[in-house]
Amino acid sequence: MRTDEPTAPVAAGLRERKKRRTRDALLRAALLLFVSQGYERTTVDEITDTVHVSQRTFFRYFANKEEVAFAVQDLVESHFFAALQARPAAEGPLEAMRGAVLATWDTLDQALCEVVPVDLYMRGYRLIERTPALLAVHLRRCTGLEERIARLLAAREGLDADADPRPRVAAAAFCGVMRVTGRLWGQGEDTSVAAIRRMTETYLDQIGPALTGNWRRNAPTAGARPAGR
Template sequence: MATPVSAVHPHSAGLRERKKQKTRDALVDAAHRLFLQQGYAKTTVDEIAASVEVSQRTFFRYFANKEEVALAVLADAEETFLELLRGRPAAESPLEAMRGAVRQVWHSLDQGRVAERGTVTGALELFELIESTPTLLAAHLRHTLHQEVEVARVLADREGLDPAVDLRPRLLAAVFGTVVRLSHLSYAAAPDQHGHCMDGMLSLIERHFDQLGPALAGSWR
C-alpha cells in the first residue's frame, strides 16, 4: 500500500531530495569529465552512468539525452540568473539589474553553488566544448533563444510593460545574451591575458557592457 503523503516525514523527504541532487550533480560531473577526455561524440550514456555506478535507466530519470546533461550547468546558471534578476532592486534600470544578476551568478559559480561541476573553470571548459561541438552549439543556441524570451518577460514585468507591444525587453535580452557570449569567447581565446578566472571573466563582461552604449549609438570614427 502506498504511504500517504501526510505520513512522509519531512526529514526523509529532504534526505531523498539531497540524494537525488547528489546523483544528478555526479552525472553532470562525470559527463563533463568524459566529454573533455574523449570527446562528446565518443562518449555514451552507458559510460556516463557506469562512471557514477548507476543504471542507464537512472540516467534517463534525470536527463533526456546527452545534450541535456552537457548543457545542465549552463541551464542551472540561467535559472539562477532569472531568479536573481527577479530579486534585483526595483530602482535599478533593466541593464543595471542584469549586470548585477550576472555578477551574482559568476560569484555563485566561483563558490561552487551551481552544481558540482558548476565552477568558473568548469563553466569556461564547457563553453569551449559547446563552441567546438556543432550538435551542442545548435542545442545551446536553441536554448539561448528560449532564455531570451524568459529574460524579456522578467524585464517587462519589472518595468510594467507588455513585451508583445514594447520591443525593448526582448531587444535588451538579445543584446545582453550576445555580450555575455562574446565575453566568454574572448576569455577562452586568451585566458592568460585576463587574470584569475572569475575576476578576469567579470572584468571582461563589465568592459563589454561599458562599450555597449557607445558601440550602438556613438560615432565609430
C-alpha cells in the same frame, strides 16, 4: 511503542537526498568525460560505468547526453534570473542586467559548489563553445533565454512586452554581448571565472557608446560638404 524505522517524512527525505546524490554523480562524471575525451566520443555506457549504475538509472534523470551537458548551464541561468529579479527597482534595464550578470559570476562558486566544482563547469562551458553540435543547441537555447529576459524586464518596468519593443531590444543587446564574450573567452587561454567576468564587464560597458556614438574619429559635421567640392 519505539521503532528503529524512520518515519515517512524522514524516509522520503532520505530518498530525495539519495536521488540528488546519484544525479549529481552522473552529472560530474559526464562533464569530466566530456572535457577529457570530447562530447561526441563519450557514451552513456561510459558515464554509467563511472558511477556504477545502470543505463536505466541514467535515463531516469536525463533524457540524453545533450540534457546532461546543459544541466549545469540551467542552474547558472536560474542563478542569473534570481539575481536579476533581486536588482533594485530604481535601476534601468541595462544597469540591472549588468549588475545581475556580474553578481552571478561573483557568486558562481557558492551556487554550484554542492553540484560540481566551478572549474569543471567553466571547462564544460568552454567545451560547448568549441563543439559544433553543442554550440548549435546553445544558440537555440539563447533565443529562449533572450525572450525570458525581455519578459522579466517588461514586468520590472510595468510594460507589455508584446506591445512595447524596448524590453526585447534591451534583452537582444545584452544577450548579443554575452554571446560575443562567451565566444571570445572560449577562444582564449584564460579559462577562469575572473577572465570572463572582466570581459563581460568591459563589453557591457560599451553598449551605450557603441549604439549612440559616432565611430569615425574625424567624422564630418552633419551637412558639411566633402573637401574639393
